[in-house]
Amino acid sequence: MEGPLVLKIHPNDNVVVALQPLPAGTTVLPGIVTRQPIPQAHKIALVDIPAGGAILRYGVLLGHAKADIAQGDWIHEGMLDLPTPPDLDSMRWGTHLVTDLPAPPVSSWEGYRNPAGGFAGTRNYLGISTTVQCVSGVLNVAVERMRRELLPRYPHVDGIVPINHTYGCGVAINAREAHIPIRILQSLARHPNFGGELMVVGLGCEKLTPEMLVGAEDANPDNLILLQEQKGFEGMVHALMEMADRKLARLNERRRESLPLSDLLIGMQCGGSDAFSGVSANPAAGYAADLLVAGGGTVLFSEVTEVRDGVHLLGERCVDEPTMRKLADEMRWYDRYLEAGGADRSANPTPGNKKGGLANIVEKAMGSIAKSGSSPIVEVLSPGERPTKHGLIYAATPASDIVCGPSQLSLGIGVQVFMTGRGTPYGLAAAPVIKVCSRNEMQAQWPDLIDFCAGPILTGEATLPEMGERLFREILEVASGRKQSAAERFHLYNDIAVFNPAPIT
Numbered sequence: 078m079e080g081p082l083v084l085k086i087h088p089n090d091n092v093v094v095a096l097q098p099l100p101a102g103t104t105v106l107p108g109i110v111t112r113q114p115i116p117q118a119h120k121i122a123l124v125d126i127p128a129g130g131a132i133l134r135y136g137v138l139l140g141h142a143k144a145d146i147a148q149g150d151w152i153h154e155g156m157l158d159l160p161t162p163p164d165l166d167s168m169r170w171g172t173h174l175v176t177d178l179p180a181p182p183v184s185s186w187e188g189y190r191n192p193a194g195g196f197a198g199t200r201n202y203l204g205i206s207t208t209v210q211c212v213s214g215v216l217n218v219a220v221e222r223m224r225r226e227l228l229p230r231y232p233h234v235d236g237i238v239p240i241n242h243t244y245g246c247g248v249a250i251n252a253r254e255a256h257i258p259i260r261i262l263q264s265l266a267r268h269p270n271f272g273g274e275l276m277v278v279g280l281g282c283e284k285l286t287p288e289m290l291v292g293a294e295d296a297n298p299d300n301l302i303l304l305q306e307q308k309g310f311e312g313m314v315h316a317l318m319e320m321a322d323r324k325l326a327r328l329n330e331r332r333r334e335s336l337p338l339s340d341l342l343i344g345m346q347c348g349g350s351d352a353f354s355g356v357s358a359n360p361a362a363g364y365a366a367d368l369l370v371a372g373g374g375t376v377l378f379s380e381v382t383e384v385r386d387g388v389h390l391l392g393e394r395c396v397d398e399p400t401m402r403k404l405a406d407e408m409r410w411y412d413r414y415l416e417a418g419g420a421d422r423s424a425n426p427t428p429g430n431k432k433g434g435l436a437n438i439v440e441k442a443m444g445s446i447a448k449s450g451s452s453p454i455v456e457v458l459s460p461g462e463r464p465t466k467h468g469l470i471y472a473a474t475p476a477s478d479i480v481c482g483p484s485q486l487s488l489g490i491g492v493q494v495f496m497t498g499r500g501t502p503y504g505l506a507a508a509p510v511i512k513v514c515s516r517n518e519m520q521a522q523w524p525d526l527i528d529f530c531a532g533p534i535l536t537g538e539a540t541l542p543e544m545g546e547r548l549f550r551e552i553l554e555v556a557s558g559r560k561q562s563a564a565e566r567f568h569l570y571n572d573i574a575v576f577n578p579a580p581i582t
């Protein structure tokens with residue numbers, strides 16, 4: 078076996094992680110011999126840990142040993158109890174504000190400025206909003222025709238994105254939490270990549286009216302088609318084609334221009350994580366986030382159940398007390414949401430996460446928050462709330478890839494950076510998703526689906542700052558349209574799963 082065999086993250090840790098599969102009887106460090114075969118990315122005890130003893134990784138408590146663990150033992154998920162989550166009432170703020178961030182090597186990118194201002198676009202798409210799923214069948218047929226017959230005439234438009242979703246009717250539209258899906262759909266309609274052109278397709282009898290979606294002023298015949306008002310299927314397709322033609326002609330005038338990083342909004346997410354995600358991919362993303370923030374850019378990170386166990390560390394990075402309090406409130410809201418469903422944060426890790434060496438949600442969370450880098454948190458957003466500041470922002474969303482994606486998208490992200498250990502072909506239609514993998518083996522497995530491999534950090538071929546800076550440059554290449562992400566190249570687009578914590582009727 079070549080290279081280092083194990084990795085220790087924090088000096089206080091009493092476990093190390095296997096960098097490759099290790100047979101029983103392997104001397105991994107002086108005096109420490111594996112007692113069982115150790116799968117790649119899994120943990121090995123550095124010392125004897127008695128039943129009830131602390132298991133420490135990232136310098137934090139992952140849990141307590143359920144039974145005696147011997148030095149050299151494989152520690153897997155069945156062997157530790159979950160500790161209680163950090164107390165939300167005793168969080169501190171502003172005690173860990175890092176201001177000496179690394180300086181970005183580049184300070185501009187090429188994007189699409191929008192008439193309404195705000196963050197700029199990274200692509201030029203015709204976005205077609207829907208008020209209700211009932212219209213999706215007709216819209217999808219019409220969009221196929223638009224792509225075939227209209228799009229070739231407008232070479233400066235990158236594509237057409239229908240925003241099909243399952244909200245809109247058969248829902249308790251006035252329920253307490255209904256503002257969350259509604260706000261997400263309202264914001265999606267005005268995504269920066271859609272250039273301020275509104276096109277809304279409704280049925281005519283749904284609860285989410287076009288007026289609720291885009292406002293009374295914009296729900297006018299220039300932007301709105303109601304299928305119940307059209308003459309049959311042919312009439313519907315004709316109306317949709319005609320409106321799309323007009324919108325595409327205007328979008329075709331959009332051009333990229335050189336913009337400062339302050340016009341760029343990036344989202345960070347992870348999924349299909351393994352125990353290396355928190356060592357290579359997420360820290361590289363965190364370094365890139367620091368460069369973006371230092372250059373005036375704005376970065377979102379999310380996924381409530383994956384920050385819950387490290388939230389005390391995030392509180393210390395909040396710039397003021399109201400920001401920290403809002404962070405705590407978002408955690409409380411989600412604790413209650415899970416409780417109402419008879420679950421808690423331990424429901425988060427997947428079988429794949431565990432196979433990838435993540436013993437529980439604490440270990441997953443410590444890896445997950447590494448993607449936020451080290452800059453101060455300037456704002457905390459409730460689901461669907463749009464950013465009002467520049468810098469690092471915590472935007473509360475579920476951790477589910479398929480729900481976090483559209484939630485961040487609705488906030489106007491131009492690119493999503495997506496870290497994975499075990500691999501997912503996930504993508505979003507309205508903004509490029511850059512796939513960053515944690516291990517060289519993952520890239521070898523999916524060379525055409527992974528955009529960026531952070532594995533060289535594990536093998537010592539590159540340092541974290543080197544890989545972070547390379548990822549920063551990759552983000553700007555994709556944002557500027559000089560490069561397509563893999564998911565974009567293959568048109569791998571997931572459905573728009575809007576977060577709806579409110580009742581369906």
Ligand code: CA
Pocket residue numbers: 346347348380476477478481
């Ligand atoms: Ca996720």
